[in-house]
Amino acid sequence: MSDAHRLLERISALFRAQLRRVSTEHGLKLVQLEALVYLDSANRYSDTPLALAEYLALTKGTVSQTLKALESSGLITKTPDEQDRRVQHCAVTAEGAAIVADALRIPADDGAPGLESALRSVLRSLQHSADARTFGVCNSCLHHQIEGGRARCGLTGEPLRKADRVKICREHEPVPLRT
Template sequence: MNNIEPIYDILERITTLYRNEVRLIGIEHGLHPVHLEVIYFLSRCNKYSDTPAAVTEFLGITKGTTSQSISLLETKGYIYKKKDPIDRRVSHLVLTPQGQAIAKKAIPPQSFKQGLESLGDESAQLKTQLEALLKNIQYSNESASFGLCKTCKFHTPMSDEHFYCALTKETLVKDFGELICREHTESK
């Protein structure tokens, strides 16, 4: 029996509910859903991924939409640009305290938090299955994984406090490993 259509229907309904709730949250702050997606991504990404190019790639939007979104978020005081100290051509996008507050309060929406918490121990199994689905879709689309740093093949634990990134040749603090990385390469 083909289970694709019922699973797709469930995922479609979940994403519709999610989009509707995000839209309503955005209205409260004078933002569109894409603006909240930018804020949330910036709240979860590392220093290699907080650029306009990474936002464009992660969200799958045009450079124009990214540029307009960044301008609006800057105007509203949710983000600011910071020049890279090594490569002055690169701008990093940094959340202000107001931007951090929206990310923490609004995304994921409260109903999703409650729904996932109500699953209890089943949430671990769901997470594993959704990760597998995500990897398969990313592979099919040939899209970057944007995974957590700690799951990358270049991540090498050094101590309880630090790890080494073999790609960037940097020693980083452990918390950095919990962030989304544009350079992420799935460990085999």
């Protein structure tokens, strides 16, 4: 029964070992690469230092330093929010995106047909089991609403562009599983 967690640990470790290799190739720290990958697929509610801190389970102080390093390397840019001047939106630059693409290129999605669906079901279970934030995409969110062909977030009330709906959101609330 703790078998699932052992498996998870092994999968996680394998993947992370690869991430670590890529990060050192590009002269980055592992955390910096992870931050880059996250920001590259975070929607506008979730591209802030605090959201990243929650995602990585780090303190905001630590994240602040990591982002400072990434910014001075020209891999991200920070722009303050229009409504709330306290929050900073972090965007990945073209150079940063190139590194992300390199990190996520899968060496063999050849011999693995069922891999993606297997991964999806793993992720779904995990999101329901984790006590912490789920960080899912809008499409799988309880707050996601469609009215007359237009997508809307029921939490903020704002309309969602197509690009935002497939990105990670920190406010994500998983739809309850039917049993």
